[in-house]
Amino acid sequence: MSDNKSNLFVVHNMHRLSFFIGFVILFSLVVIGRLINLMVIESEKYAGLATAIQERERSIKARRGLIYDRNGTCLASNKPVCSISVIHSQITDAEIVIKTLSEKLDMDEAEIRKRVEKVSSREKIKSNVDKELADEIRKMNLDGVMVDDDYKRYYPYETLASKVIGFTGADNQGIVGIEVWYDEVLAGTNGSINTLTDAKGIEVENKAKNRVEPIPGNNLVLTLDVNIQSYAESKAMEVLQKKSAKRVCIIVMNPQNGEIYALADVPEYNLNKPFELNTASEDETGNTQDKLNKMWRCFCISDTYEPGSAFKVVTAAAALEENVVSENDGFYCPGYRVVDDRRIRCHKVSGHGQETFKEGIMNSCNPVFMDVGARLGATNFYKHLRALGLFEKTGVDLPGEATSIFHKEENVKTVDMAVMSFGQSFQITPLQLMRAVSAVINGGKLVTPHFGLYITDENNNIIEKLEYEEKENAISAETSEKMKYLLDAVVSEGTGGKAYVEGYNIGGKTATSQKLPRGNGKYIASFVGFAPSDNPQVLTLVLIDEPEGVYYGGTIAAPVAGEVFRNILPYMGFEKSVVEEEKKSTDVFIDTVY
């Protein structure tokens, strides 16, 4: 060793090293403080931010609730399908993915290419893919192609009550009808699963966590009865074809509580293929979307019409209520009435001659009702229209309900009053008429027509009975009794004779409404009837839109209602009454129309 100097020289300020070490320890304490801040105080913030980049949420579809009729027959169910999507960052061979998917799914290659090449976390290619086809694609194990299980709505009866039930869209959301009105009930809550991913977005196996189970949607029990509905539809279809009508509606409702047993609005459409036009709508003008909208539209709820003579039920009830007329008051019909400077004709040009009020209703005599209307006056008339709910929506549980169109009360002139008394010069929906007539015949209770009966759980236990508004005393019980008697006479002795069914007491009123503009030769023939007439349990409206040939309600609509009653009353458990003598004389009245 050459240099021994260092052995003799000892640095005296080695303690300065302690300053340095002290500084290091101090700095370490600062870092520890920083760590405590990061890992304890702000831990949630940073861990949350980390989770946001590390996790990807995948939703688990909830099963949509089923729809049943009142007997428990399933009207809308689900079938398993799959949805197929691509994850851009995971695709290894884009060309193969594009080619395979376009072949398998029968889709345009350019369309798929656009989505495959789009830089997004997840791009949906197609939903509602058949399970088997999806399984084939799943088995191919293409990188970046995701196949997820899903449900598709399926309607076992296809066209049955299509305008009521409606259908769902690609994401199983309701689009029209009951499906959209009760969407919240039926939809359920989607579950989710958070999967951990690495920086490239590839899911890390066995690291799935936070699985939230989906909550299946609740089921819905409707007031509809499949048997009555299908009978009504077949009857309506029969009439539609026989009369080459544009549309035929048959509504069957319980006037006591507003439960709708059937709402046929033919032509119906196939709920499983809602985007295929049915034959009727192909003739319509406008683009495809307009045609589809028309096809899906429920006339009885979304459209208004002039109810015509059927509205005499309301006028008569109002007049009786105000005591401006009684059953046996005398009237004279010369076949017309001059109001102000206008001559308004009765349907019977030769006139009904001398007649009582009761006969006026039976004959559906316009001059009688013009007189009654004049006695009543606009103020009283409108008071009762309001009481019978004709200025408001019925509150039915279907979307797109139309409102009535009336003159403003202060603008009603004598002529208007005369015309309105027999159901012209204003517009209401068929369902509003049903509701008003219900109140007239059920003792004065204004019900809410409805389809929803119960909400049930997965195991069909009732969770909620759906309640609807009812307003008492729309008219007095006394008037109601009189009206039932008068309307029974319309069927047993008057214009509604063709609705007569052996062994049952049936009440009703015929109508033949001109469609606007007047004189276009288009009519709506209708009949509103109820049974049993002394204690009405079934109210039926038959509505034939633009029939060809004979267009009188009493001739073509009343017999349809009769047929419906003949079939559904025994089915609903109403016994034929034994008293069955005088009838057969109905034929006498057959020539009389209105």
Place this chain on the structure above:
Amino acid sequence: MDRVEATNSSQKNRRTLNNSFWVKGGYFDYQILFIILVIVLFGVMMVYSSSSYRAVVNGLDSAYFAKRQAIFAALGIVVMIVTSKVNYRYYQNFSMLLMYMSIALSALVFVIGTASHGATRWIPLGPIHFQPSEIAKPAIIIYMAHACVTQSSLLNSIKGIIRLVFLPAVCVVLIGKENLSTAIVCFAIIVVIMFVASPKFLNLLILGLVGVSAAAAAIMLVGYRGDRIDAWLHPETSENGFQTMQSLYAIGSGGLFGRGLGESIQKMGFLPESHNDMIFSVICEELGLFGAIGVIILFVILLLRCRYVANHSPDSFGGLLCTGVITHIAVQFIINIGVVTNTIPNTGVTLPFISYGGTSLVFLLLEMGIVLGVSRQMRPEV
């Protein structure tokens, strides 16, 4: 270990083995050895945890990086034990040679170096890549310790100091051209050794101020280093804050007790350099606050024990050697944990003994061997 016996034997050694190359027998500081073994084994484990995902993604064996690290660790420990038996005074003979060699190698990098991460720092040496800046650190430690002992009078004047640090400064500049972080570490070693050796505070204070302002100027002048300041102050909004934010996500996810060993998510491609500069983030994420503090305490104990050796060195050369090694480890340690926690601006420095890197580990263990060598000849406490 019986202290009295130990010191007796070291005194005996000093007498008898003063001039021999090998120091036979004598005191051996098992405390340092034990801490080093714990840190190195822990490091291999953490390298495995933090690199296995990357290894698999790159089509390698999941333990690829861990195995390489383990081999270097074994080699390094052998080097450490052998070095500890060398009489440290012999290094004085080679101080000049080592210094010139370091300068030459640092210059050589510019000629035959291979690039990695945008900087040329490596010399290919057969199957391994050798980082010449690593050899510069022990070379500067030995050179500075030797110079401060033999030319201690130079420390009294600014002019003298400049003469003293001229060669190491050349080396630091050459390194700093490509690798600012290592240059900072080397600069710190030079300053701390002079600080301990110098009889006067004032000169060093001036020197320190000059150094700090030079460093600040360098940071401000060089564009991309200015960006680092912005990334440090506003990591969430800065373009360059990505790495810092990923590190903070990892640390924040750890909480008190961590996700558990091997359970880090951030190592799966989110955290750049997860097995290297950012390994401390993975430690925090997997082992939590307690694990992180544990690691910090291990380092502090190691540094305190090395300081003990330095204070009991038989001569000032040994003391200054230890000072240099302590500075090297301490500066890298505080810069690394400071960067990872965003306490200081981002600069790429590895965590000593733990981060992946063969050259670095072997040379660090060699330096520990030097400290252990000094400990064999410790004088008794006065």
